[in-house]
Amino acid sequence: xxxxxxxxxxxxxxxxxxxxxxxxxxxxxxxxxxxxxxxxxxxxxxxxxxxxxxxxxxxxxxxxxxxxxxxxxxxxxxxxxxxxxxxxxxxxxxxxxxxxxxxxxxxxxxxxxxxxxxxxxxxxxxxxxxxxxxxxxxxxxxxxxxxxxxxxxxxxxxxxxxxxxxxxxxxxxxxxxxxxxxxxxxxxxxxxxxxxxxxxxxxxxxxxxxxxxxxxxxxxxxxxxxxxxxxxxxxxxxxxxxxxxxxxxxxxxxxxxxxxxxxxxxxxxxxxxxxxxxxxxxxxxxxxxxxxxxxxxxxxxxxxxxxxx
Amino acid sequence: xxxxxxxxxxxxxxxxxxxxxxxxxxxxxxxxxxxxxxxxxxxxxxxxxxxxxxxxxxxxxxxxxxxxxxxxxxxxxxxxxxxxxxxxxxxxxxxxxxxxxxxxxxxxxxxxxxxxxxxxxxxxxxxxxxxxxxxxxxxxxxxxxxxxxxxxxxxxxxxxxxxxxxxxxxxxxxxxxxxxxxxxxxxxxxxxxxxxxxxxxxxxxxxxxxxxxxxxxxxxxxxxxxxxxxxxxxxxxxxxxxxxxxxxxxxxxxxxxxxxxxxxxxxxxxxxxxxxxxxxxxxxxxxxxxxxxxxxxxxxxxxxxxxxxxxxxxxxxxxxxxxxxxxxxxxxxxxxxxxxxxxxxxxxxxxxxxxxxxxxxxxxxxxxxxxxxxxxxxxxxxxxxxxxxxxxxxxxxxxxxxxxxxxxxxxxxxxxxxxxxxxxxxxxxxxxxxxxxxxxxxxxxxxxxx
Ligand code: SF4
Ligand code: SF4
Ligand code: SF4
Numbered sequence: 001x002x003x004x005x006x007x008x009x010x011x012x013x014x015x016x017x018x019x020x021x022x023x024x025x026x027x028x029x030x031x032x033x034x035x036x037x038x039x040x041x042x043x044x045x046x047x048x049x050x051x052x053x054x055x056x057x058x059x060x061x062x063x064x065x066x067x068x069x070x071x072x073x074x075x076x077x078x079x080x081x082x083x084x085x086x087x088x089x090x091x092x093x094x095x096x097x098x099x100x101x102x103x104x105x106x107x108x109x110x111x112x113x114x115x116x117x118x119x120x121x122x123x124x125x126x127x128x129x130x131x132x133x134x135x136x137x138x139x140x141x142x143x144x145x146x147x148x149x150x151x152x153x154x155x156x157x158x159x160x161x162x163x164x165x166x167x168x169x170x171x172x173x174x175x176x177x178x179x180x181x182x183x184x185x186x187x188x189x190x191x192x193x194x195x196x197x198x199x200x201x202x203x204x205x206x207x208x209x210x211x212x213x214x215x216x217x218x219x220x221x222x223x224x225x226x227x228x229x230x231x232x233x234x235x236x237x238x239x240x241x242x243x244x245x246x247x248x249x250x251x252x253x254x255x256x257x258x259x260x261x262x263x264x265x266x267x268x269x270x271x272x273x274x275x276x277x278x279x280x281x282x283x284x285x286x287x288x289x290x291x292x293x294x295x296x297x298x299x300x301x302x303x304x305x306x307x308x309x
Numbered sequence: 310x311x312x313x314x315x316x317x318x319x320x321x322x323x324x325x326x327x328x329x330x331x332x333x334x335x336x337x338x339x340x341x342x343x344x345x346x347x348x349x350x351x352x353x354x355x356x357x358x359x360x361x362x363x364x365x366x367x368x369x370x371x372x373x374x375x376x377x378x379x380x381x382x383x384x385x386x387x388x389x390x391x392x393x394x395x396x397x398x399x400x401x402x403x404x405x406x407x408x409x410x411x412x413x414x415x416x417x418x419x420x421x422x423x424x425x426x427x428x429x430x431x432x433x434x435x436x437x438x439x440x441x442x443x444x445x446x447x448x449x450x451x452x453x454x455x456x457x458x459x460x461x462x463x464x465x466x467x468x469x470x471x472x473x474x475x476x477x478x479x480x481x482x483x484x485x486x487x488x489x490x491x492x493x494x495x496x497x498x499x500x501x502x503x504x505x506x507x508x509x510x511x512x513x514x515x516x517x518x519x520x521x522x523x524x525x526x527x528x529x530x531x532x533x534x535x536x537x538x539x540x541x542x543x544x545x546x547x548x549x550x551x552x553x554x555x556x557x558x559x560x561x562x563x564x565x566x567x568x569x570x571x572x573x574x575x576x577x578x579x580x581x582x583x584x585x586x587x588x589x590x591x592x593x594x595x596x597x598x599x600x601x602x603x604x605x606x607x608x609x610x611x612x613x614x615x616x617x618x619x620x621x622x623x624x625x626x627x628x629x630x631x632x633x634x635x636x637x638x639x640x641x642x643x644x645x646x647x648x649x650x651x652x653x654x655x656x657x658x659x660x661x662x663x664x665x666x667x668x669x670x671x672x673x674x675x676x677x678x679x680x681x682x683x684x685x686x687x688x689x690x691x692x693x694x695x696x697x698x699x700x701x702x703x704x705x706x707x708x709x710x711x712x713x714x715x716x717x718x719x720x721x722x723x724x725x726x727x728x729x730x731x732x733x734x735x736x737x738x739x740x741x742x743x744x745x746x747x748x749x750x751x752x753x754x755x756x757x758x759x
Contacts, residue, residue, distance in 0.1 A: 013371065014374050015372075016373065021458075024459035027455060031444055042321075046317065052317055103351075105356075114349070121353060122700075122713055132581055135580050136346075136582050207480065209484070215487075216490070250471060253471065255476045289707075
């Protein structure tokens with residue numbers, strides 16, 4: 001019997017699902033091995049029955065539930081709880097699901113501040129301050145990672161996770177073994193040259209190109225971007241984004257890491273860890289323009305909150 | 310029969326999060342319908358205080374299907390805030406990756422999201438009415454589709470590091486140059502994808518569209534204006550140019566996107582978190598009335614094909630001429646979005662090849678040096694789903710003080726409501742609304758690829 005899979009996207013951008021599609025021909029292999037019973041991105045199973053007569057959200061039973069996105073509104077929560085009830089195992093797919101992701105940057109603000117900006121921009125026609133509430137799900141007080149509300153069995157962070165890792169996780173699941181996913185940091189998988197930081201005291205913003213030789217010079221001839229003085233979140237970010245090719249994806253574009261795989265240890269704090277690392281290396285933290293961005297991928301779990309009045 | 314509400318939730322095989330509510334009266338006919346757009350994430354708020362040069366790597370998370378377009382519109386806005394002009398090679402590389410991303414996206418939409426309704430059939434069981442069903446029914450075609458889309462996607466990943474949520478566009482230009490070797494393999498790959506684009510449009514014209522001519526002429530048809538980007542010769546341009554806003558009768562005005570706020574307004578409606586843009590410059594207000602809409606225009610493929618005087622590449626131009634001879638200008642039938650999408654696919658492939666044929670694209674001066682400063686900038690590209698506008702202001706330190714975004718999809722939120730309303734009224738009579746009928750209502754949404 002093919003394994004049954006239910007999949008849904010919550011406070012998500014669809015990038016995680018496209019990463020599944022990006023399995024390429026392996027997608028056809030996977031489709032031959034499993035039965036999708038619910039997958040709004042690609043198939044038409046409906047929450048309230050196919051003709052919309054139901055009164056509550058129903059998802060068919062499945063061996064595994066794959067959920068991308070965090071929880072931002074009442075419907076996300078209802079779907080997540082229903083998936084938990086109907087699926088033997090739940091995979092949190094992507095950093096939004098594991099740590100809140102970029103949308104959890106909203107946790108720095110009260111919902112009211114978000115509404116009042118969005119519904120009064122310079123192009124918004126004047127309105128009396130009412131917020132839409134007819135037929136749209138009510139927002140939760142903030143953006144939650146999945147495991148703040150339901151139990152999660154497998155964490156697959158990444159924004160998005162590399163397709164090679166998704167393939168490994170799925171095949172491991174089908175074969176009944178645990179997936180072989182890296183537990184180290186992005187730096188541990190980075191080929192750049194490290195010689196120590198030297199006299200470096202300040203962090204530079206990424207407003208100019210890093211130094212490297214000819215355009216086709218391999219990455220193992222380029223000096224580490226952090227040692228060149230550009231903030232790079234590689235030391236405090238979980239490895240894996242390079243997939244089978246290993247090399248971190250941003251570094252291969254000669255651009256510093258921003259931490260999209262979330263913390264190395266699932267409950268780590270990327271901002272705290274990075275600030276500690278910089279401070280212990282004698283870097284002047286005042287040279288950073290701000291630090292909220294260091295939590296841009298992992299602001300759930302109460303790490304980001306509105307400034308106290 | 311008692312009045313009741315039919316819920317289509319979620320709308321499937323679309324990118325966003327939306328539901329449809331169709332309200333039936335006592336006689337079982339459609340009294341009203343609403344499309345509820347359910348997502349609000351607050352990007353306009355939470356980018357405040359962030360270094361502007363980081364925004365292209367934050368706002369791309371608005372959409373995982375079209376992250377390149379957010380990434381590049383954002384880069385353009387930041388360039389302007391900081392008063393920098395990208396180097397010529399930086400500019401060309403941005404346009405190249407954006408064009409390839411367009412080519413990839415259209416294959417994704419046509420085959421993975423939309424095609425099941427046409428290839429498997431709108432009334433088929435939902436378990437097979439999808440790309441998985443296509444893979445089982447026509448494995449040869451499915452394999453080819455998967456390979457070609459993957460090839461386009463991998464061009465982006467191999468060259469630019471990250472294809473979903475890209476990082477290679479940087480303020481002042483592009484993060485890395487294109488080597489001669491890159492140029493050669495990319496050219497070969499794009500030629501293959503162009504062949505597939507030409508195959509696809511022939512396949513659709515021969516085997517798909519003719520079967521659905523009735524549906525094309527009736528399903529979700531409304532009359533609106535259109536928006537898109539054209540170059541100085543009036544040819545369709547996906548990356549740069551002036552914005553053309555066309556009225557339902559075909560009259561149009563061109564404007565510089567820096568002045569977008571004079572032309573476009575956004576209406577807040579109680580049933581949708583997403584706001585509904587409308588043509589402020591028409592001075593007629595906002596109404597979704599099917600007989601007499603006000604301020605309503607559409608974006609995305611059909612809109613761009615309508616506003617453009619011509620296509621800048623030969624094969625796409627020939628396709629446009631054939632299309633116009635059949636459907637006129639502006640063409641209003643909603644399902645023609647699919648046809649227009651395939652014409653744009655041909656254009657995107659041809660144009661990517663043009664860009665790659667220019668040897669100066671390998672120039673190594675890809676990035677101008679930048680100093681942060683206070684400023685304001687509007688950046689715009691044509692995303693697959695429509696004219697995409699990012700508008701930022703920065704303080705002296707180059708931190709964002711204010712952001713306003715008009716996302717491609719949102720231009721079509723009002724029209725989607727209208728098309729659904731039109732389709733529901735035409736299809737649902739005497740309380741009969743089976744799965745096939747409801748799927749046809751959704752097809753009126755899917756055409757817009759929201
Ligand atoms: S983790 Fe990234 S790719 Fe996945 S849904 Fe969130 S923003 Fe999108
Ligand atoms: S800090 Fe960045 S560039 Fe340096 S080794 Fe780590 S990931 Fe690589
Ligand atoms: S280098 Fe860092 S930011 Fe880039 S893809 Fe890898 S983990 Fe994500």
